[in-house]
Amino acid sequence: MIEPLNKPTLRVGIAGAGAISQFHLIGWGEVEGIDVVAICDPDEARARERAEAFGIPAVYTDVAEMLATESLDAIDIITPVGSHAPLVRLAADHGVHVVCQKPMTPTVAEAEALIRDIGDRVRFCVHENYRFRPHYAEVRQWINEGRIGELQHVRLTMRSASMVAPEGETPFLLGRQPYLADFPRLLIFEMLIHQMDALRAMLGELDVTSASVSRTNPALKGEDAGVILMRQREGGASVVLDANISAMGYPPLPTDRLEVIGSRDTLIMDRDEIYLVSDPEYRTKHDLKANYQACFSGLIASFVKGLREGTSFPTDRLDNLETLRLMESAYTVSGWKPAE
Structure with a gap:
């Protein structure tokens, strides 16, 4: 049984003050x-900038010091993937519940x-x-x-010019995250893991047949x-995920097109x-910029609800493990080998 966290106010610490942290803090x-009582980043100036913008009283450059000092209830880990496991273990050693950016580990x-190491010592959610x-969600x-x-058949297409630009210009994503140029696993590990998780949430468990x-x-x-x-593991629908993040002419931010063919309609x-398709005049329209923050x-909000009510997180570490396995199987089946 999961014990609810019955406290009027939860003390939260933030590990990582990079570009994406502003959306977490909002x-x-x-x-x-x-x-939110503290924020930590090896770059103290960057951490102070976030602290001033969001009214966070304490700034640290070492997560261990923050955990030892602040009596946190939860920590939001927004750091590079290689640091996730050590920081999650450190938080668990202090009895601090964790929400950690995706991917959980490399x-x-x-x-x-x-x-296995964390067990049930603390609650552990992945920010997927x-x-x-x-x-x-709509x-x-x-579908439901x-x-x-x-x-019967699903096709999700993702296109962007994230990694390409006219001669003399820096691609959008490399300008924001230059280290991605050296990622040996890029498209699936860094990008399509999102779509894979969303497809799992819509369709149930999936198995890769080819890539x-x-x-x-x-x-x-x-x-x-x-x-x-x-x-699709139950139902047997075929699912195609087709992506390109160096597609000239497309916007720098990814755009998705999803087609779900059923026995009654598409x-x-x-x-x-x-x-x-049978009723193209009736459409719902979304504000994608607002949806990004949403x-x-x-x-x-789901993480806090799970802590307070003692209920499961939709992206609990065990659920997210299935997304990681799906991602890993795509690489295995494709036989991908990065550039030397």
């Missing part, structure tokens, strides 16, 4: 009964070892937030309501294009619109 600020084996995007709702009947990935941008070490074929999600806020 999310924490939207939940009642939360006091490999499935490391994730399994981490989960695409399933909280309101447009994805697609899941339409039976609007298209039994699922082909490639590198179209020679400046990258990892892959930037690929097609992954999967099959559902389309095209960027910000959702409709049925997925951070939604996950953080």
